[in-house]
Amino acid sequence: MRKLLVVGMLLCAVWSQASRAEIFLKVTGQESGQYWLSQSKVRVSQLVLKATHGKELWYRGASLQTDLSDADTRALKQKLEQELSGLYEKYLKDDDDAEAASIKVLLDEVRRLSPQGRLLTPLDPDLLRLQPQHDLLLKTTKFRETSGRAEHIELYLPKQPDTIKLMGLINKPGAVTFVPAQPVSGYLNEMERLKLASHNQVYLIQPDGEISQAPVAYWNHLKRYLAPGGTLFVPLAGSDYQQLNYQIATLVARQIRT
Secondary structure (H helix, E strand, C coil): CHHHHHHHHHHHHHHHHHHHCCEEEEEEECCCEEEEECCCEEEHHHHHHHHHCCCCCCHHHCEEEEHHHHHHHHHHHHHHHHHHHHHHHHHHHCCCHHHHHHHHHHHHHHHHCCCCCCCCCCCCHHHHHHCHHHCCEEECHHHHHHHCCCEEEEEEECCCCCEEEEEECECCCEEEECCCCCCHHHHCCCCCECCCECCCEEEEECCCCCEEEEECCCCCCCCCCCCCCCEEEECECCHHHHHHHHHHHHHHHCCCCC
């Protein structure tokens, strides 16, 4: 009887805490835990400190996922699928089979990406302390007003991998072993580019979500590097596809590193 009473009191306490909370924080990966937070405004650094207690971890690949970031990622993924499907149908209609096949490669890659996404914000406690302008303030009041529940936030803290990912208009996409001090052009030496692929520029998506372009042609080549866990994306050639390429890179950047 006493055990049942104790269990009942614990359940009531948990329910009471959950009903008052503004944020439910779930921590997975190298650290794990669940926390109910009553604040309607909280800094990213506060969430990271609560979850990690200041431990030295691989923060560059860590991700912070919220209800809002999921909604934004779903919308972007849907938009890209529609646009790439339209391009694919156009090239098929014009009997441009090689071009259509290249677009289908990109369409399939976008379809495989998760509709769940992370906030593109730094999570390294040292960086947030030294550059407080990057310490994002999360506000949850409107979320509870519209949904009637606490906002769910998940902090994922993976181990540093020993691979990078190659994707886009190449014949052998997928994970390859990270080579220290190797420029990104070195990863492309064994690859063949598909029809419509850019031979001048590639996109680098670092594990923290930072996006940049790197020149890789013989006439404009510069040494650029990708960190472990990053992605090298070979985009469509031409200024007409500049926005589409960047949006694909953004969707990749929002993926949660596993």
